[in-house]
Amino acid sequence: EDKVVQSPLSLVVHEGDTVTLNCSYEVTNFRSLLWYKQEKKAPTFLFMLTSSGIEKKSGRLSSILDKKELFSILNITATQTGDSAVYLCAVEGVRDDKIIFGKGTRLHILP
Amino acid sequence: SAVISQKPSRDICQRGTSLTIQCQVDSQVTMMFWYRQQPGQSLTLIATANQGSEATYESGFVIDKFPISRPNLTFSTLTVSNMSPEDSSIYLCSVSDRGWGYTFGSGTRLTVV
Numbered sequence: 387e388d389k390v391v392q393s394p395l396s397l398v399v400h401e402g403d404t405v406t407l408n409c410s411y412e413v414t415n416f417r418s419l420l421w422y423k424q425e426k427k428a429p430t431f432l433f434m435l436t437s438s439g440i441e442k443k444s445g446r447l448s449s450i451l452d453k454k455e456l457f458s459i460l461n462i463t464a465t466q467t468g469d470s471a472v473y474l475c476a477v478e479g480v481r482d483d484k485i486i487f488g489k490g491t492r493l494h495i496l497p
Numbered sequence: 498s499a500v501i502s503q504k505p506s507r508d509i510c511q512r513g514t515s516l517t518i519q520c521q522v523d524s525q526v527t528m529m530f531w532y533r534q535q536p537g538q539s540l541t542l543i544a545t546a547n548q549g550s551e552a553t554y555e556s557g558f559v560i561d562k563f564p565i566s567r568p569n570l571t572f573s574t575l576t577v578s579n580m581s582p583e584d585s586s587i588y589l590c591s592v593s594d595r596g597w598g599y600t601f602g603s604g605t606r607l608t609v610v
Contacts, residue, residue, distance in 0.1 A: 420598040427587050427604025429540070431498070434598045474539065476599075484530060485599060487540045 388413045390488035392475050398494045403465050407491045409475030410457040419451055419458050420485065422474040429474055432460070462493075470495045499524050499594045503602030510580055510609050517576045518605045520590035525570035530599070531563070534587040546573050580609045 393408045411419065418436045422429035433442045435451035435458060442449050446465075451458045462469055472492050476485040500523040510516050520529065528547055532540040543563055544552040552565040566574045577584050585608050594600040 418598070422598075427606060428589065428601045431594075431598045431600065476540075484542055484545060486542075489539045 388486050390475055390477050390486050392488035392491050394491060396492040399465060400496050401465055401467060404463045405465060407460040407473050409488060411477045413477045413479045415480035417478045417480045420476045421449055421460050424472040424474055465495045467495045467497050498597040499592055499600045501590060501600060501602040503590055503605060505605055507606040512581050512609055514580055515576055515578045516607060517574050518588050519574050520602050522571045522592055526592040529573045530591040531575045532589040532591060582609045585609045
């Protein structure tokens with residue numbers, strides 16, 4: 387059965403800290419891994435990863451994929467209170483044009 | 498990336514009634530996806546909607562409870578029928594947006610009382 391497991395499920399840090407969020411997966415015929423940020427209702431797209439070892443970066447956020455070990459990490463450096471959100475990892479398989487979500491990591495940044 | 502207009506944004510409904518949620522996309526898309534997110538949980542796929550054919554439902558979801566329409570390549574509706582408090586959730590539509598992953602509508606927060 388395809389699945390996505392995220393850890394930790396929740397995390398509280400102080401502003402300025404660096405955090406690493408983890409996502410491991412099992413999926414038939416992997417196509418891509420996706421990271422989203424969900425603050426209120428709609429998830430907003432962060433990264434799409436398809437190749438191992440290539441870091442994707444956007445400002446203070448970065449992510450990398452390891453297709454051999456079947457996991458990805460999302461790093462956030464110099465965290466700000468605006469980074470407080472639920473971070474969702476999702477995986478897409480080739481066979482089905484749909485994605486499977488993990489339970490998310492609820493990140494809270496203390497001022 | 499695609500832009501999806503979803504409405505209503507929120508609603509409070511009486512048990513036993515039905516609510517129809519609409520999603521309008523600013524471009525033509527082959528498939529649209531409907532998700533449910535129960536409080537404190539992740540997103541669960543309800544069904545995939547193709548234009549011109551019946552929607553494909555995931556395990557645990559049935560057409561009588563969640564009928565879906567897909568009259569054209571830019572529009573879809575999801576109805577939550579005969580609602581109970583357990584249907585209180587956020588409902589989201591989504592489309593595949595190559596290069597941008599999957600884009601989501603703004604979501605509908607449903608409370609059933």
